[in-house]
Structure formats: C-alpha cells, structure tokens
Amino acid sequence: MDDHRRKLILFFLILASGVWTPETHLLLGEYEEEAPVRDTNAYFMTGNNTVINVQLGTTAALRCQVFDVAEHETVSWIRRKDHHLITVGDKIYSNDERFQVTHSDHTQDWTLHLHYAQLHDAGVYECQLSAHPPIGVFTSLNIIAAVAEIVGGSEIYVQSGSSVQLTCTLKHFTEPPTYIFWYHAHHMVNYDDNARITVVNGPEQSALRISQVTKGDSGNYTCMPSNARPASVSLHIITGETPAAMQKASANEVQCHLIMALLSSLVALITV
Ligand SMILES: *[C@@H]1O[C@H](CO)[C@@H](O)[C@H](O)[C@H]1NC(C)=O
Ligand SMILES: *[C@@H]1O[C@H](CO)[C@@H](O)[C@H](O)[C@H]1NC(C)=O
Numbered sequence: 001m002d003d004h005r006r007k008l009i010l011f012f013l014i015l016a017s018g019v020w021t022p023e024t025h026l027l028l029g030e031y032e033e034e035a036p037v038r039d040t041n042a043y044f045m046t047g048n049n050t051v052i053n054v055q056l057g058t059t060a061a062l063r064c065q066v067f068d069v070a071e072h073e074t075v076s077w078i079r080r081k082d083h084h085l086i087t088v089g090d091k092i093y094s095n096d097e098r099f100q101v102t103h104s105d106h107t108q109d110w111t112l113h114l115h116y117a118q119l120h121d122a123g124v125y126e127c128q129l130s131a132h133p134p135i136g137v138f139t140s141l142n143i144i145a146a147v148a149e150i151v152g153g154s155e156i157y158v159q160s161g162s163s164v165q166l167t168c169t170l171k172h173f174t175e176p177p178t179y180i181f182w183y184h185a186h187h188m189v190n191y192d193d194n195a196r197i198t199v200v201n202g203p204e205q206s207a208l209r210i211s212q213v214t215k216g217d218s219g220n221y222t223c224m225p226s227n228a229r230p231a232s233v234s235l236h237i238i239t240g241e242t243p244a245a246m247q248k249a250s251a252n253e254v255q256c257h258l259i260m261a262l263l264s265s266l267v268a269l270i271t272v
Pocket of ligand 1: 044049135137138
C-alpha cells in the first residue's frame with residue numbers, strides 16, 4: 001500500500017516538474033473514438049452504389065432522390081476521380097457545359113444530366129448532402145460504344161445480274177439510332193431514285209438490297225448509324241465466271257504453262 005502511494009507521489013512530482021508529459025491515452029487508456037452523430041433528418045431514396053450503362057454520345061441521367069432536406073442543407077454532385085464539384089443545389093459549378101441539373105420539388109429529386117457522354121466520362125459520381133459530416137450516394141457510370149457490323153465479312157462477291165442484300169446489325173445499343181444511312185463510296189443511297197436499290201430498316205438492323213447488280217454497283221458500302229461506329233464492306237461484281245470457276249481456270253493456266261515450258265526445253269534439247 002505504502003509502496004503504491006510512494007509511486008503515485010513520484011509520478012505526480014515528475015509530471016509537475018514537466019520532465020515527462022504522458023500522452024493522454026497513457027493516462028486514460030485506449031478508447032474507441034465514437035462516430036460523430038450526423039445532424040440531419042434528410043435521407044436518400046436513391047439506391048447506393050448503383051451502376052448505369054449509357055451509350056456513347058447519348059445523355060446520361062444520374063438520379064438522386066433525397067427527402068427532408070433542411071433549409072440550410074444543399075445537394076451537390078461530385079465527380080469522384082478528380083473531386084470535381086459539378087453542381088451545388090441547382091447551380092452548375094463545372095465549366096463543362098454538358099452538365100445540367102434538374103430539380104423537382106414534388107419528387108425531391110436532383111437529377112444530373114450529362115449530354116453527349118464520352119468514354120472519359122465513365123466513373124463514379126457522388127450525390128452529396130451537406131450534412132455534418134457529409135453523406136452521399138454513389139453512382140457508377142459506364143459508357144458503352146455501340147458499333148455497326150455488316151453480316152458476311154468485309155468482302156462480298158456477287159454474280160452480275162443477280163441480287164444482293166447487305167445486312168447491317170447493331171451491337172451494344174442501349175438506344176436505337178435515329179437513322180441508319182448507307183453509303184456507296186461517298187454517295188448516300190437511302191433516298192436514291194434507283195429502283196434497283198431498297199433500304200429496309202428493322203428494329204436492330206438495316207438491310208440494303210440491290211437487284212440486277214452491274215459492274216457499276218461494285219465498291220465500298222458503308223452502314224452508318226446516327227450514334228455508332230460505322231461498318232464497311234467491299235462489294236465485288238463477277239461477270240461470267242464464279243470465283244471457284246476463276247480459280248479452276250487459273251489452275252488450268254498453270255498446267256498449260258508447265259506443258260509449254262516442258263515442250264520448249266524439249267525443243268531446245270532437240271536443236272542442240
Ligand atoms: C454509400 O456507400 C458508401 C460506400 O460505398 C458509403 O460510404 C456511404 O455512406 C453510403 N451512403 C449511404 C447514404 O448509405
Ligand atoms: C470504305 O469507306 C469508309 C467510309 O468512307 C472508309 O472508312 C473505309 O476505309 C473504306 N473501306 C475501303 C476498303 O476502302
């Protein structure tokens with residue numbers, strides 16, 4: 001007991017002399033810091049950590065529904081990768097003019113619109129409420145590049161006088177294109193007077209039909225949807241022989257050359 005008291009007195013003497021200043025946790029022991037209480041009644045109705053897929057070049061709409069936002073509180077949008085403050089309330093802070101925010105009092109919604117979404121816009125966006133400490137919900141934006149594809153490869157062979165159909169299918173589309181144009185070289189053929197050419201558009205494809213093809217129809221055809229990477233094919237018009245017949249012909253030619261070579265060497269031998 002006495003020993004303990006002596007130790008305590010010594011301890012306080014050292015403390016008083018200022019030689020040694022213990023850190024508070026040495027005196028009080030380890031303790032867990034309590035999470036500060038968030039001073040807000042507001043709550044999010046939008047799901048957290050949601051993922052949205054948006055087609056390249058279209059408008060992305062990132063929703064954020066917060067109820068019971070107090071007078072002194074604001075709802076902001078922040079791009080996480082560079083901590084870029086996009087909006088505060090209904091004001092735009094970003095100088096990227098593609099951003100727009102719409103607020104509805106009725107639905108308590110602050111939707112961020114991003115027009116002409118580009119590949120580099122992909123990433124996480126936070127809708128943040130200015131409580132203490134702030135709280136937010138996150139939305140991951142994926143940008144999908146839609147592409148056109150022409151069925152049957154990049155080279156198509158057609159017999160002169162027959163008809164051909166070029167079918168363009170659309171891949172990775174989240175929104176249908178407003179138009180699909182077909183080009184023959186640099187000339188758009190959709191609205192041509194040419195009765196031999198018709199364009200039939202389906203929900204996820206477009207078909208270009210050419211009947212009674214002639215040499216003049218050969219060349220580069222491009223399918224160009226309004227909102228996707230275009231696709232091209234080279235159309236070859238064959239007259240008379242089919243490619244298989246042409247191959248056989250060239251094989252015959254080789255044989256012919258061989259016989260000719262043999263004959264001429266024979267002739268050479270005889271004349272020697
Ligand atoms: C949303 O999720 C993140 C973690 O991904 C979290 O930090 C944040 O507090 C969550 N927001 C809400 C409103 O629960
Ligand atoms: C066909 O035309 C398109 C569009 O003009 C071009 O991008 C493509 O390279 C052309 N293809 C060929 C094989 O010439």
